[in-house]
Amino acid sequence: MAYDEALELQRTLVEERKAGHIPDTLLLLEHPHVLTLGVRQGGGRANILATPERLDELGLTVFEAGRGGDVTYHGPGQLVGYPIIDLKPDRQDVHRYVRDVEAVMIRSCADFGIVAQRLEGFSGAWVDHPSRGLEKIAAIGVRISRWVTSHGFAFNVNTDLEFFRLIVPCGISDRGVTSLQVQTGGPVAIARVEASVSGRFAEVFAREVEGQVVKS
Numbered sequence: 001m002a003y004d005e006a007l008e009l010q011r012t013l014v015e016e017r018k019a020g021h022i023p024d025t026l027l028l029l030e031h032p033h034v035l036t037l038g039v040r041q042g043g044g045r046a047n048i049l050a051t052p053e054r055l056d057e058l059g060l061t062v063f064e065a066g067r068g069g070d071v072t073y074h075g076p077g078q079l080v081g082y083p084i085i086d087l088k089p090d091r092q093d094v095h096r097y098v099r100d101v102e103a104v105m106i107r108s109c110a111d112f113g114i115v116a117q118r119l120e121g122f123s124g125a126w127v128d129h130p131s132r133g134l135e136k137i138a139a140i141g142v143r144i145s146r147w148v149t150s151h152g153f154a155f156n157v158n159t160d161l162e163f164f165r166l167i168v169p170c171g172i173s174d175r176g177v178t179s180l181q182v183q184t185g186g187p188v189a190i191a192r193v194e195a196s197v198s199g200r201f202a203e204v205f206a207r208e209v210e211g212q213v214v215k216s
Contacts, residue, residue: 003034003063003074006082010150013084017148023210024085026201028194031074035062035167038069038141047071047168060166067151069123069141070171077158077181079193085205087147098123098140100204101153105138107200108155108193114183119175127178135178136169155197156180158187 001009006029016022035048035055047070048055048062055062074080087097102118105125109116116125116137125138138155156179164177180188202209 001029001031003031003036003061006031006080007063007065010082010084014145014148014150017084017086018146022084024083024205024207026198027082027084028197029080029082030076030078030190031080033058033060033073033075033163035060035071035073036065036067036141037062037071038065038067045071047171048166049168050166055166058163058166060163065141065151067141067143069139071167072139072141072154072169073163073167074154075159075163077156077160077179077190079155079157079190079197081152081155081197081201083149083152083201085149085207087144087149091205092147094142094144097144097149098142101140101142102138103204104197104200105140105153105155107204108196109137109180109183111196111200112180112184112188112193114180122172122175126175127183129176129178132176135176136172137178137180137183139169155193157190157193 106116116127119126119134123140124136126134127137129135138153140153141151143151158181159179169177198209
């Protein structure tokens with residue numbers, strides 16, 4: 001799904017959730033190649049390393065996302081999750097919400113035999129490399145309006161990690177990125193990861209998966 005289409009869909013669903021017209025909803029999708037900017041320090045434009053001409057050559061668009069965080073990359077092979085959930089009445093804590101999303105990512109990694117962890121001072125899920133240290137496998141950038149959430153996480157499954165060389169991912173210059181494919185030694189079916197993430201999300205947030213709509 002194109003990033004701008006997903007952005008508009010989120011806005012619509014957030015308003016419907018605020019009005020109580022829909023239940024808590026988790027969008028799981030993939031985007032074409034795109035760079036998205038957060039609200040931190042000008043959105044992270046200074047952390048885009050490629051020239052506009054190079055971005056055009058690669059077919060990469062740049063969007064201001066309106067979420068927290070810095071610049072990041074989305075593209076095919078990366079599972080992007082946008083939770084549209086109402087944190088009222090008992091989960092009205094931004095830091096807890098981010099930690100809970102991290103827990104979903106960490107548990108999903110465990111489903112594929114990968115040990116992921118938190119990194120103090122940074123959001124996301126991280127995997128330790130013997131020589132390079134901790135590398136990010138899942139990034140998190142959220143928006144909360146009247147305690148209804150949007151935006152969310154980007155889980156590198158079969159992502160082409162070369163695209164991250166075009167930016168300083170999330171503004172963190174001394175840490176690398178990794179993927180499930182790298183960690184497991186081969187491609188991982190996105191459908192398997194979707195099932196893991198939705199199940200783990202329901203587990204962490206004490207919800208039940210009521211149904212699924214697949215957009216072709």
